[in-house]
Amino acid sequence: MLVRTCCNKFISAVKSSVEYRIICKKSDFTKNIYNVNRRNFNKLEARHFQFFKDILGGERMITDQEEMRSYNEEWMRCVKGISSMALKPKTTEEVSKILKFCNDNNLAVCPYGGNTGLVGGAIPVFDEIVLSAELMNEILNVDENSGVVVCQAGCILENLDNKVAEIGLMIPLDLGAKGSCHIGGNVATNAGGLKLFRYGNLHGNVLGLEVVLADGTVLDCMSSFKKDNTGYHLKNIFIGSEGTLGFITKVALQCPPRANSITLAFLGLQNFERVLRTFKKAKQDLGEILSAFEVLDTPTMEFVNERLKMNSPIGDFPYYLLIETSGSNEEHDSDKLHQFLESCMEKELVLDGTVATEPHKINAIWSIREKIPDVFKDCGYLFCYDVSLPLENYYVLVDDMTQHMGKLAKKVFGFGHMGDSNLHLQVEVDEFTREIKNHIEPFIFERTKQLNGSISAEHGMGFLKARYLNLARPYNTVKAMENLKKLFDPSGIMNPYKVLPW
Template identity: 65%
Template structure:
């Protein structure tokens, strides 16, 4: 007999270990990866090479302390978060103002120097690191919060604000940035907007297209495009901001952003549940939407292989024992009694209907964090593998897990482990294939197979990470030729010489 929901909740909460919160993306010490251009056999575009006179220009503009040319210091800007890709840029520039960005780009455009925009460098698709010797334009010093309006909930800030810092600042005014992701301690708002980042609460609050009210950006020739409106309604002509959202640094550099924050919830509950199979996961999902309604703010899923993975790599264990599937559900609201009543009632029905086999609920901050960290710390294990092939796809929920099962069969003994987890609420699956080491043969076995199958299941080959460098060659699988050509026309208009983030997004 199952313990009653409340009993199992109490006991299980006690079993939750006190995990360190995953605030910062940690680069573990590993061998340097090979140069991307060598590994991926790419040819350099016909851009100019950096000369002394270029350096003099940048030095006069920024001063030496806002330029990096030291080989060791350059390394962290040249290598991606996964330690898989490596460019060979010899210069990082750190502007502080829009005017400086404008002058840098105007000069680079005139001199035909390629530029790789970089924010927190947490891109999962190699969007933020150079492929060759592109100049890295880092926004890390553009980190000023310009205004917070606690009545309208609008925050205006520079693009280099770290997401978590911004959220902490708006929290003082009772607000919350409607975006939350595991990389929040490192990623910057400009990077988030440029990738149209999704994250853990997209299910409730929507994506950046919905939450960015306005932005300011600089195009390749240094032209400043001012669309920094803070109004919710403004139908005066084309909504140019949407072109920059998700454009991954290929159309311009975003310098300022106006975001519609939401009122910070005053009470939260997090439930961690175990289920027998994916069919039951879907039943629980449907029930949660029905019974929790407006207070449901996140719904995540992971399979038992993911739990094994974090157990092995990070010594994290399931807080509720072993089950084939786990669900993490979050509610956020403003009335503790009302929300608790709703979640406990939902759990009782889910248990009695045998949709879930066990569960635990956390209502206190520390315990909520502990449960969330089981999910949020998964990527910390990625750098502890021989090699991990990571895919970020979205699928209609009924087909959500088919791809994981299919990949297990498709990979056979080529993979050490195939596992899946993700943002179930948005149909966003993170499918991971762990192998002993990188091998082109394995990659060829995976791609384009995985993308073709995703398309056949009615999905998208990039749910929230973008195309970057790694997926660029598959753009034609995702969009018909006429659409790709139209995208190229837009790129040509914004950046005729193609100096902005070359080798990214387009095949």
């Protein structure tokens, strides 16, 4: 195979570099690994290049293959495309012209944001034109009275949060990748994150969207009202559609007040039954100030120790909880939390713990949880899964996968947003092989379904999970999705091979 020959030559040339050997070992082209058939899209011609250059100029049209590498490969290096061009528009009008031309010329398009996904949703599979939102990064308006921010889709989440913080507001979304992910990508994937338990998902916080359809039509669903019942709520169709129905260009987002007091507790527990009882008690005792409830197991903490050289601040325990409270009255919130913790200790639900109130200490403890994905790509190979499960079955899947993998896995570990039933399950192996992947899938998805769970909690379906949509949804539901795709994108140029079964 030509790809293998190229990789072997490349390895020989840079055999002193461990990083590049790992990249080659992990990153054969997606189309080869998964035996995907290219759909009947046209290939780029000189006249296509000239059209895009006339709109964007040479500096916003990337064709250099070294520069294209970052657009062709997901940060985890699990998927790899062969696109030869990335376009970087700045305005909705430019996006409209580009998509209309692509639709008229049957050219496939891959919407691209901050490249922080885990399911291959924003990376081309073949030679799709990459349409990047990275230069669409203007914050257009912040309304202090209503608490609504309006911005372009390419705004980085952390930058957006810093901006609204100037007037005492916060973005109701907090992710470990906040320093690089785009708000448009967050909306397109209906991202969840650490604070969903408190503030809800983006369907409830996005008030309006501007979207460009495949034929270049600009769909204005912008609104700054929580209540606007003028017909169908079309914006909701695009939240979580992963760029398969249109390209999001603008977002209007409701921002809650920023908390005056934040406290974080890091706790050690003996077993999952006590984790579950502690969660129920936290909801009852902490009520309106409970903003996050995260859980980690022992193998996760071992992974943190090995890869990040970070230790548990309270010693070793079978399970760990991060419980955050945020409110407006420090004395009131502190009293509630300490009463809750004292009661948990008296009932022997919690064995030990520590509480942080100073920002730098809070950040240090949160980093134990938030930095876990930062070292995923440094493993031999890590299969990452994102599921929702009934809480009574939350760790059953981890135990089942540990048993199912046996000696094939170096480590199986789970952590996640227990407050909204979202488990992140990782299977670490020495290197990727199709045999190991076939051993894991569809077992993990079938078992999730048996446990009455969802095979994708917050990362979306993307490319990697698309072929399992029929397992996750009934036939008529999948058929309705396909009909919706045909309505908005009859030629199928928008992010092909993603979400729907390929």
